[in-house]
Amino acid sequence: QVQLTESGGGLVQAGGSLRLSCVTSGRAFSTYAMGWFRQAPGKEREFVAAISSLGATTYYADSVEGRFTISRDNAKNTAYLQMNNLKPEDTAVYYCAAGPTARAVRDGIANSWGQGTQVTVSS
Numbered sequence: 001q002v003q004l005t006e007s008g009g010g011l012v013q014a015g016g017s018l019r020l021s022c023v024t025s026g027r028a029f030s031t032y033a034m035g036w037f038r039q040a041p042g043k044e045r046e047f048v049a050a051i052s053s054l055g056a057t058t059y060y061a062d063s064v065e066g067r068f069t070i071s072r073d074n075a076k077n078t079a080y081l082q083m084n085n086l087k088p089e090d091t092a093v094y095y096c097a098a099g100p101t102a103r104a105v106r107d108g109i110a111n112s113w114g115q116g117t118q119v120t121v122s123s
Helices: 100-107
Strands: 002-007 008-012 018-023 032-039 048-051 058-060 068-073 078-081 090-100 115-122
Touching: 002 090, 008 090, 018 032, 032 068, 032 078, 032 100, 048 068, 048 078, 048 100, 048 115, 058 068, 058 100, 078 090, 090 100
Parallel strands: 008 115
Antiparallel strands: 002 018, 018 078, 032 048, 032 090, 048 058, 068 078, 090 115
């Protein structure tokens, strides 16, 4: 298991951008697939994006495809979520997760979860 710490959330106007970071502790970051999920008030947690251990494969939810980009820097033990053209419906707590494969993470199978970072998009 690894410990995950998210940062980069905040308040932004619609159409703006934010970049979330997820720093991991422990070794072997490059062996984990990483992903981002979000949970809005009163809603279930939903998948946002996932990336394979070496970054070759990515998955995105339809609602963020073309606006969000997931990436990772294995030398820095960090995964990122670049969010552009943000919309009020993107408002949620965003969580990062680590799992065995990108497909598994996409399906919600993760070994570790972060505590979350709040993203609020004003209209």
